[in-house]
Amino acid sequence: MxxxxxxxxxxxxxxxxxxxxxxxxxxxxxxxxxxxxxxxxxxxxxxxxxxxxxxxxxxxxxxxxxxxxxxxxxxxxxxxxxATCRSEDLEALQQLRRAGWRIGIVTNGMADNQSAKIHRTGLAGLADAWCISDEVGIRKPDPRIFRLAAQRCGMPADDTGWMVGDSLTLDVAGGRAAGLRTVWINPSQLTVPSDQPGPDFAVASVADAVQRLLA
Structure with missing residues (x-):
């Protein structure tokens, strides 16, 4: 899975x-x-x-x-x-779940704020688990928070899993350090700086990322 x-x-x-x-x-x-x-x-x-x-x-x-x-x-x-989510991104997450994927959320921030966003936008019904830095005492890019999120999803953090995010430092570098493959959300089509680790691929949106994962 x-x-x-x-x-x-x-x-x-x-x-x-x-x-x-x-x-x-x-x-x-x-x-x-x-x-x-x-x-x-x-x-x-x-x-x-x-x-x-x-x-x-x-x-x-x-x-x-x-x-x-x-x-x-x-x-x-x-x-x-x-807070809002794009409807096409929510539909893509539903498609990912139907295909048998486990879905987790990894975020820095305060537990009350981030948890409320997850519930109000409907993401709580689409994710198997989430980790909020304030709740677990670990902040991205520390690889331990990604491993904990994977564990909460009932999965290992290894190269069969993916981390998808908009930050090269927090999400891409952190995910790679945890052993995950990575997708960079990069709608502006920025160039990866020479001193930053590159993602496995870059896309414009979560919906685009899901299509690449399913492919």
Missing amino acids: PLALFDLDDTLIDHHAAFRAWAEEFSAEYDLGSEGFDWLMAVKARYSGTKDRLFSMVRDEFELAEPADLLWEGYRRRIPEL
């Missing part, structure tokens, strides 16, 4: 669109204007750390009265309500 592990944000879920919708609401609520919205989107594009530190930056930038942890809590509560 084959195994496919998937990243969550900007792989299964259009996190960029959810963040943009949240940033529009947040900018309106705090009267930040278009400049504030642009700042939030620019920070999101270049920020790679944990979100608790991000909201300390947001609080300081706009001199907000609310503590950063409350701003972060509000974000975690709202983002799952804005």
